[in-house]
Amino acid sequence: MGRTTQIIIAAMLAFLLTGCAATGKKHPKNNLPLSREVTLIESTNPAEVMVLATGIGEGKKKNLTDNAILDARRAAVYFILLGGTDPLLQTQEEKDKFTLVQEKVFAAKQINRYISWESNTFENRVKIARGKKLKIQKYFKINKKLLREDLSADGVLIQIEGPLPFIMVIPEVPKGESPIERMLTDPNLKKAAEVIESYLTARRYDVQVPKQAAALNELSDAIRFEQGVEEDYGYQLALSIGSDVYMTYTVEVVERKIGSSTVRKGIVGVRAFETTTARLLGTETGYSAERSSADAVVIEEALNDAIDKVLSRISAYWKEDLNRGVQYKLIFSIEGDFDEDEREDIAFAISDLIEELCSGSRENVVTENTLDYLVWARADQFRKSSKLYRALKEGFPDKFEGGMLKRININRKLILMKIVEAE
Amino acid sequence: MFFDPLFKPVINLVLAAVLFGPGTIGYPQTADAYERKSVSSIDMVWLASPSARSLKPKQADLLLSAIRRQIMGEEGLGARFDYNSLKKESALVGRFIRKASEEDDLTMERAAELLTETLAEPIVRILDAQKEIRAKARVSEAERRKFITIKAKELGITAEDFEKVMNSAYLYLPVLTRYSREVTKTTEEKENEEEKEKEKKTSIRYKLTGGIVWFKLDVSPAGKGSVRLLTQLETHSSYSADLKGIYKLQENANEDIPVPGAGIFKLIKKTVTAVSAPSMDEDSYAFLKASQSLAKNLAIKTAELEEFCLSAQVFDYAGGMVGFNLGKREGVFLDQKFRVYEKVEDEAGTLELEKKGFFMARGIGDNTTNPEVLSRGKRIIGEYEPGMMVKEFPRIGxxxxxxxxxxxxxxxxxxxxxxxxxxxxxxxxxxxxxxxxxxxxxxxxxxxxxxxxxxxxxxxxxxxxxxxxxxxxxxxxxxxxxxxxxxxxxxxxxxxxxxxxxxxxxxxxxxxxxxxxxxxxxxxxxxxxxxxxxxxxxxxxxxxxxxxxxxxxxxxxxxxxxxxxxxxxxxxxxxxxxxxxxxxxxxxxxxxxxxxxxxxxxxxxxxx
Missing domain, CATH: 2.40.160.20 (Porin)
Structure with missing residues (x-):
């Protein structure tokens, strides 16, 4: 082999090796966490969530711990954003938008803003991968509120245009019982209502815990045709109040003895419903630790465990629903002296009118005397129920000459009308 | 080199021990932080052999006292324990002692059964009465933090903390397995052929082999207590009282001792503050010193037990100083040695503890009132990182x-x-x-x-x-x-x-x-x-x-x-x-x- 050939082969080998090294080079690191191992401990308060996060540190030996802690912080925030059953980023659009800002959000400096507390001790610290990597576990409190605000400012989180949903909170009681009366007599139910109320108001939701059933009677006659609803106080109350969503809850405090001490565990169930349809939006149970504390303390702890998750689902529902418009429940009661054909024409007229005025609708019940619709009206046109009523009232005679619409009851969610003969 | 031939083997031996000594030990499945245990002592020495049964009641008292001081006292391990005093239950302790004494061949398992019968319930009552205050010290940092914002007035104690307190009680029973008393004698010159040879005792040596049997009290969810054998520690000691050959040793002797050719001498009495007796004779003194050595050794062995070994985490480390979460409450003292370990997981998923070095306690934090106060240690060997495990390295000092x-x-x-x-x-x-x-x-x-x-x-x-x-x-x-x-x-x-x-x-x-x-x-x-x-x-x-x-x-x-x-x-x-x-x-x-x-x-x- 000649000297020139040897040089050429050596050069080729060197090139090959360099090339291999280049292709073997890792991609530049991004700021996303290596670990995705996070356990939700509790929604400590309306703004903060406590998690136990695992971090994996790699790199130079002297930086392993710092890198692992940073990774755990990132994993904790990642979990709030995208992990678990109720992440902050819920829609695909939000997730797609987030990819554009994720490097910024997970940057070391930025991530620390969202950590409102971090445990001093490690729950675990183990060297792995033959000592080249470090795995740690720590508790963190994440400021979810700040994270939400930042992402909203960046245009990642879809801003809920218009007001947040109006939520009614009521205890769940056995059929036939009045939740309002139960709440007045059961201090645990009252306490739970207060906790939920406090939680929701801190998140700027409009919330109401009904104290009386004044409007209920008026409404009950109108909606009694709906099967089963005559005993569903929650639904009736929500409709009467005109909430967008209503939440029901159950509270149980179980106790046992440890020696001479009584320890209590709070168990709560929280369910959220769409008011107009009584459709279940989300349900969660929450448990407190067993403590020798008063009932109120364990109830609050259990509720904190459950409420945040339910609220995430309400928020997701609300965002989706708002895209379709403002939702109203329309009930038409045909009270005039109309024959069978006329009544059919009225139904057709109402259907046509709704199609003209609303961006979407759903026919719930159409009977000889009653028409029940769920409609989504354009928010810019019909932000208020009275505006929709007015448009319906004005448009109806054009569709059916022999009749006219009259109001029975209007609240912000429900428009209860009667159709009578034209004067 | 002048010293080379002489010390090369020593240096080689030392280096071999350092380089090839065990670097890792099996990883115990316990949390890093030491959790306080409560302890009851049973005022009885279990005489487990014929030689041990020759122990006199007064000596048994001395041995019990020495062990109690080392296990329960401030100078020993006392600070790391809560004490479940059985003073009020002395009748029940007496019942156990009586029952145990009646057994011809008492086994440790049988002793556990007798303890269950006699002392388990009173200890459960003590634990119950004390559990709130003891559980307070167990509330974790995360738990405190969880409660601090919304329920600041609550202690954050959970049922789990209570259960830990109820299940952290131990009892110990001192045991003596071997006991010997040796008197070194010298003979005086014969004065004449007829006179018998006179003996003179010059020193007395006690050799003790014994230990403590540790029992654990388990409390069922229904609050029923049962005692089980945990482990038995054994060690030995000896002490020789030097009588200088001029004193005739006589147990409990108070009279003047005539020494031929030297006049009248009084028996030296050494005041020992360790016991309530204002003074004691050489024989008792020798026994006491042997007992104290035995007790000290037992304290060290107890501190080495996983259940009782002080452990913590490296909180911070800078400039050669280590912050760690142990302190006055656990009885940490100046110059106490602590080893630092790193948990390492191998490819099979097995966890091992790898030694990283050791440090000596310098600033002892007063964590009796504020559990977040740290102690400081001076790094001697190794480089540490926050989160590494700290374990005490018990030595006699x-x-x-x-x-x-x-x-x-x-x-x-x-x-x-x-x-x-x-x-x-x-x-x-x-x-x-x-x-x-x-x-x-x-x-x-x-x-x-x-x-x-x-x-x-x-x-x-x-x-x-x-x-x-x-x-x-x-x-x-x-x-x-x-x-x-x-x-x-x-x-x-x-x-x-x-x-x-x-x-x-x-x-x-x-x-x-x-x-x-x-x-x-x-x-x-x-x-x-x-x-x-x-x-x-x-x-x-x-x-x-x-x-x-x-x-x-x-x-x-x-x-x-x-x-x-x-x-x-x-x-x-x-x-x-x-x-x-x-x-x-x-x-x-x-x-x-x-x-x-x-x-x-x-x-x-x-x-x-």
């Missing part, structure tokens, strides 16, 4: 120093007589650097003085002086002296200062040093001894090889300000004679002053 080295001595040329018609002739000035082997015990006093790395040292050495130019003449015969023997005893103070694993130290000593030349002639042995009292100082350097082993060198100067006292004594001893005739004489002025140096190996033993 007395280091053993072995120092092979050399010291200087000058004996001027001259001739003198010991007073027996003899002569000691130093033909040529002896100016020598002679080899010595020094052995010392260094007791760490930091805990008591509040100054880190201060030691009281007590030691002695033995050396050989060349004697080729020393002639001894006696009875018309001149012979070369045997090689001179040099010995010394000293006490002093040492102060060390560590820079990472290197320690520099200074030592001040008061020494009594002596050397002697001797030679045997036909019927007589002649010995010439020079004794001197002097002050010396030394300094040196050590390197910590492990938490319990240092190696280094020392150098110093003897005889600051000259000799305090310098005496010569000659002795002529006939063959078969125990003690010969001694005379003081004026000999050559020996100069002990001069440098000494050596290497040293310091070992911290786990038990006596």
């Amino acid at each position: 007395i280091d053993v120093a072995i120092r092979p080295g050399a010291a200087s001595l000058t004996i001027p040329k001259g001739t003198c007589s010991g007073g027996f018609g003899d002569s000691l002739c130093v033909e040529k000035e002896i100016q020598t650097l002679f080899p010595i082997l020094d052995l010392a015990a260094q007791t760490n006093t930091a805990r008591f003085l509040g100054v880190p790395q201060t030691f009281i040292t007590l030691g002695g050495f033995l050396g050989a002086i060349p004697a080729k130019d020393v002639k001894i003449s006696y009875a018309g015969e001149q012979k070369d002296a045997y090689a001179g023997v040099c010995w010394g005893l000293y006490g002093g103070l040492i102060k060390k200062h560590y820079f990472r694993r290197v320690a520099f130290f200074a030592e001040a000593r008061y020494e009594v040093q002596a050397f002697s030349f001797s030679r045997s002639f036909d019927d007589d042995d002649l010995t010439y001894t020079n004794t001197i009292e002097l002050l010396s100082g030394a300094a040196g350097m050590e390197i910590a090889l492990r938490a319990d082993l240092n190696i280094g060198f020392t150098g110093g100067f003897k005889g600051f300000g000259g000799a305090i006292q310098d005496t010569w004594e000659s002795e002529k001893k006939e063959e078969n004679e125990e003690e010969g005739e001694k005379k003081a004489f004026t000999g050559p002025e020996v100069d002990y002053s001069g440098p000494f140096f050596g290497i040293q190996l310091i070992y911290s033993p786990p038990t006596w």
Whole structure:
């Protein structure tokens, strides 16, 4: 082999090796966490969530711990954003938008803003991968509120245009019982209502815990045709109040003895419903630790465990629903002296009118005397129920000459009308 | 190299121990933080062998007291335990003791059954009454943080904390497995053929082998307690009371003791503050010291048990100082050693603890009121990271120093007589650097003085002086002296200062040093001894090889300000004679002053 050939082969080998090294080079690191191992401990308060996060540190030996802690912080925030059953980023659009800002959000400096507390001790610290990597576990409190605000400012989180949903909170009681009366007599139910109320108001939701059933009677006659609803106080109350969503809850405090001490565990169930349809939006149970504390303390702890998750689902529902418009429940009661054909024409007229005025609708019940619709009206046109009523009232005679619409009851969610003969 | 041939094997041995010693141990499935345990003592010594059954009730009391002080007392492990006092339940304790005593062959399992029958319930009651206050200390940082914002007035104690308290009770039962009392006797010369040989007791030695049996109390969810055997620790000790051969030992003797030819002597009584008795005789004293050694060893062994070993986490580490979450509440003391471990998971998923080094406690945090107060430790070996595991390294606090080295001595040329018609002739000035082997015990006093790395040292050495130019003449015969023997005893103070694993130290000593030349002639042995009292100082350097082993060198100067006292004594001893005739004489002025140096190996033993 000649000297020139040897040089050429050596050069080729060197090139090959360099090339291999280049292709073997890792991609530049991004700021996303290596670990995705996070356990939700509790929604400590309306703004903060406590998690136990695992971090994996790699790199130079002297930086392993710092890198692992940073990774755990990132994993904790990642979990709030995208992990678990109720992440902050819920829609695909939000997730797609987030990819554009994720490097910024997970940057070391930025991530620390969202950590409102971090445990001093490690729950675990183990060297792995033959000592080249470090795995740690720590508790963190994440400021979810700040994270939400930042992402909203960046245009990642879809801003809920218009007001947040109006939520009614009521205890769940056995059929036939009045939740309002139960709440007045059961201090645990009252306490739970207060906790939920406090939680929701801190998140700027409009919330109401009904104290009386004044409007209920008026409404009950109108909606009694709906099967089963005559005993569903929650639904009736929500409709009467005109909430967008209503939440029901159950509270149980179980106790046992440890020696001479009584320890209590709070168990709560929280369910959220769409008011107009009584459709279940989300349900969660929450448990407190067993403590020798008063009932109120364990109830609050259990509720904190459950409420945040339910609220995430309400928020997701609300965002989706708002895209379709403002939702109203329309009930038409045909009270005039109309024959069978006329009544059919009225139904057709109402259907046509709704199609003209609303961006979407759903026919719930159409009977000889009653028409029940769920409609989504354009928010810019019909932000208020009275505006929709007015448009319906004005448009109806054009569709059916022999009749006219009259109001029975209007609240912000429900428009209860009667159709009578034209004067 | 002067020391090479002598110390190479030692150095090799040390390096081998350091390099090939066990680097990892099995990972125990416990959390890093030490959780307080509560302890009850059973006031009974279980005599587990025929020799042990010869223990007298008074001795049993001494042994019980010594063990209680070490396990429950502040000077021992007391701070890390809560004490479940069974004073009110003394009748039940008595019932257990009675039942246990009735058993011909009591096994540990049977003892556990008897404890379940008699003492489990009262302890459960004590735990129940105390659980709230004890559980408070167990509330985790995360749990406190969880509660602090919204329920600040709550303690955050969970049922889990209560259950831990209820299930953290232990009982211990002292056991004696071997007991021996040895009296060393000497015989007096016969006065005449008819008189019987008289015996004289000169010293008494107690040898004890025993331990403590640890039981664990389990409490069922229904609140029912049952006791099970946890482990048995065993160790041994011995102590000899030196009676100097002039006192007749008589147990509980209070009368004056006549010593022939020396007058009337009283029996020495040593006041021992450790027990309530205002004074005690030598026999009891020897037993007490043996008991105390046994108890100290048992405390160390107890501290090594996983259940009772103090453990924590490295909180922070900067500038060679470690912050860790143990303190006054757990009884951490100045200079206490702690090892640092890293948990390592191998490919099979097995966790092991890898030693990373050790540190010594410096600033003891007062965490009795605020659990978040940290203690500070000074790193000696290793580099640490927050989150690494810290475990105590229990030692008795007395280091053993072995120092092979050399010291200087000058004996001027001259001739003198010991007073027996003899002569000691130093033909040529002896100016020598002679080899010595020094052995010392260094007791760490930091805990008591509040100054880190201060030691009281007590030691002695033995050396050989060349004697080729020393002639001894006696009875018309001149012979070369045997090689001179040099010995010394000293006490002093040492102060060390560590820079990472290197320690520099200074030592001040008061020494009594002596050397002697001797030679045997036909019927007589002649010995010439020079004794001197002097002050010396030394300094040196050590390197910590492990938490319990240092190696280094020392150098110093003897005889600051000259000799305090310098005496010569000659002795002529006939063959078969125990003690010969001694005379003081004026000999050559020996100069002990001069440098000494050596290497040293310091070992911290786990038990006596």
